[in-house]
Amino acid sequence: MPNQLKPLPKSFYNQPTLQLAQSLLGKLLLKETDDGVTGGFIVETESYIGPDDRAAHSFNNKRTKRTEIMFGEAGRTYTYTMHTHCLFNVVSGSIGQPEAVLIRAVEPYTGQELMEKRRPKAKSKRQWTNGPGKLTKALGITMDDYGHGLDQRPLWIADGKMVASSQIVSGPRIGIDNAGEAKHYPWRFWIAGNAFVSR
DNA sequence: CATCGGATGGACT
DNA sequence: GTCCATCCGATGG
Numbered sequence: 001m002p003n004q005l006k007p008l009p010k011s012f013y014n015q016p017t018l019q020l021a022q023s024l025l026g027k028l029l030l031k032e033t034d035d036g037v038t039g040g041f042i043v044e045t046e047s048y049i050g051p052d053d054r055a056a057h058s059f060n061n062k063r064t065k066r067t068e069i070m071f072g073e074a075g076r077t078y079t080y081t082m083h084t085h086c087l088f089n090v091v092s093g094s095i096g097q098p099e100a101v102l103i104r105a106v107e108p109y110t111g112q113e114l115m116e117k118r119r120p121k122a123k124s125k126r127q128w129t130n131g132p133g134k135l136t137k138a139l140g141i142t143m144d145d146y147g148h149g150l151d152q153r154p155l156w157i158a159d160g161k162m163v164a165s166s167q168i169v170s171g172p173r174i175g176i177d178n179a180g181e182a183k184h185y186p187w188r189f190w191i192a193g194n195a196f197v198s199r
Numbered sequence: 200c201a202t203c204g205g206a207t208g209g210a211c212t
Numbered sequence: 213g214t215c216c217a218t219c220c221g222a223t224g225g
Contacts, residue, residue, distance in 0.1 A: 133207045
């Protein structure tokens with residue numbers, strides 16, 4: 001178990017997006033608010049690789065107020081609203097390359113009482129954080145975090161537990177049926193057998 | 200302005 | 213399995 005919650009350096013994010021999506025598995029995602037610190041181990045991610053990926057918001061280098069942050073440096077926060085939920089992504093790729101990694105699920109680690117309180121409708125602990133909209137609610141991540149650098153509080157990523165490459169599984173991404181060819185790309189990664197993976 | 204469509208989650212049949 | 217809450221960005225007039 002991690003004995004410190006020190007943010008990973010910016011340099012951690014300078015790796016190809018498909019690789020970063022796997023490196024993020026097992027890392028700790030943390031958020032501090034007035035109510036306290038909550039955090040969980042990342043157990044499921046998805047890559048979105050800008051120009052050629054029809055499923056990405058930045059497909060065709062589409063540059064808008066919403067996607068703007070993805071054109072900037074890696075290691076910042078891309079949040080956006082999906083229906084009634086806020087979804088959290090880590091910006092990746094070099095400057096000018098609009099890429100990101102969506103965090104789809106985490107395993108609760110610290111601040112669990114607070115997480116439970118923030119997820120009153122969940123019927124079990126597993127449901128606190130086993131989906132991209134659920135984990136932001138449990139951790140208190142909101143649209144106010146858009147653009148925040150992940151190498152500092154109040155929203156940061158720290159070293160977590162070791163994940164062997166043999167434990168990492170991949171497959172098609174979720175919820176992008178309308179993305180043509182891209183819907184088959186095996187750009188979703190998760191820790192095999194982990195109970196908090198969304199599906 | 201009007202309309203439409205989601206990288207979702209929860210309630211319900 | 214179905215339905216829909218409720219919001220933002222994108223698009224067209």
